[in-house]
Amino acid sequence: MSRSGDKPHPVGQTGHPGELVGVGEDVWMDVIHKMDEVYSDLLQYEVALEEKNAKLEESQQFILSVLTAxxxxxxxxxxxxxxxxxxxxxxxxxxxxxxxxxxxxxxxxxxxxxxxxxxxxxxxxxxxxxxxxxxxxxxxxxxxxxxxxxxxxxxxxxxxxxxxxxxxxxxVGELRKAYQALRQAHDDLKRTQQQLLHSEKMASLGRLVAGVAHELNNPISFILGNVHALRRYADRLETYLAAVHAGDSPAQLADQRERLRIDRILDDLDPLIDGTIEGAERTRQIVDGLKRFSAIDRDEQQQFDLAEVIERAVRWVCQAARKDFQVRLDIPAPLPMIGSAGQMQQVMMNLVQNAWDATSGREAPTLQVSAEIDASAVPARVRLHFADNGPGIDPEHLAHVFDPFFTTKPVGQGTGLGLAISYGIVEHHGGQLSVANAAQGGAVFSVCLPLASVA
Ligand SMILES: Nc1ncnc2c1ncn2[C@@H]1O[C@H](COP(=O)(O)OP(=O)(O)OP(=O)(O)O)[C@@H](O)[C@H]1O
Ligand SMILES: [Mg+2]
The missing domain is CATH 3.30.450.20 (PAS domain)
Structure with missing residues (x-):
């Protein structure tokens, strides 16, 4: 708003100063000057007031919009x-x-x-x-x-x-609904995870059963072979003894002895019985190992030989199928440690199984298992290396191989839980599980574990 157009006329210029007795021209000029100043101040105040008003309206609008939003x-x-x-x-x-x-x-x-x-x-x-x-x-x-x-x-x-x-x-109604939905999703996820864990267990059990079946097949088949041989021998011995009791002449008996090959039977009896005992002993050992494996869920604190566990894991995985897979074990024995042998075996089996999977289709698929012992650490530690000659791990995947459900295997062939579970088990035993790619190619998994006492 501008008032400069209707500025009052200075009285001194348009009025009749002569009519006011005793007031000189310069006094009027002063008054007019003052009025001008006051007026210009008024104008400034008005502009400032308008600005303030606009700001006030703006902030009111702002507050209203915030309150509305x-x-x-x-x-x-x-x-x-x-x-x-x-x-x-x-x-x-x-x-x-x-x-x-x-x-x-x-x-x-x-x-x-x-x-x-x-x-x-x-x-x-x-x-x-x-x-x-x-x-x-x-x-x-x-x-x-x-x-x-x-x-x-x-x-x-x-x-x-x-x-x-x-x-x-x-x-909070909406919040509650969202919370309930979240809880439901969480419960569903937990259930799926448990199912997957279960299927991982079933898968490793399947591998185990295949390995065990193969391993049991050997002693059982030679026990069976021996027992059949013993039965045949028993028949012939019975025939010979019947002849002895019947009072046959020495010549007849010698003839029978020759015909029934009694001397060979007597020579064979010892090795046959020894072999059968050995086979039964072997079967007992396998069953022992199985019992230990079935203790996987128990939180055991037992002393066991890690070297033995590794050997057994390698044997069980390797016997399940392909024959060309070579495992070179270069570990000192014994490697006494405390914990759960069953759980450790699950870790070792998973590492061997992964190397096997990774090297399948390669020329001369090999896994080298080596160990370094750090006797200066307290307690002493063993660092195991599982180096294979597979393709190694994609650098992008290196950070994820221990994530639960991370797998590059086709659906139905890997749950991606093997390494995640192994990682937990190794940590639970006071150790570390890590992975790297070897300079010459292939993956190297390292397991560092505390030993019960230095071998
Ligand atoms: N020796 C290895 N060489 C190359 N890649 C490997 C090796 N070991 C593991 N990996 C990679 O890590 C992934 C995760 O391994 P992990 O054992 O956790 O699960 P998985 O073997 O895929 O499934 P599962 O063990 O349940 O059968 C594998 O899918 C594979 O991509
Ligand atoms: Mg695996």
Missing amino acids: MSDILVVCGRDGAIEDVNPALEVITGKSAEALRGTAIYELFEDADARDKARQLLTVFGEREVHDCELSLRAHDGSAVPVSFNCTPRFNAVGKSMGMVVTGRP
């Missing part, structure tokens, strides 16, 4: 609980306008007498203090209850006098 509810009330202002979120819930709500008691917003009492207590008894995350239900416009998590903060004037409260609240 808030999905949380906001109520400003006096010390007596009378509502002074509310934001649109509360208008939506209650179905009442801010105007209608102003002056009414905040307690009337709550669902039932209980909630109203609780609110009254919070706002009056603890009126000077803050209230956090107190859950009360509001009564919605359709009569339903809307659970809201409230926060109240006391409001003070410029001289620190309490003026009432600022109450904010977050409707």
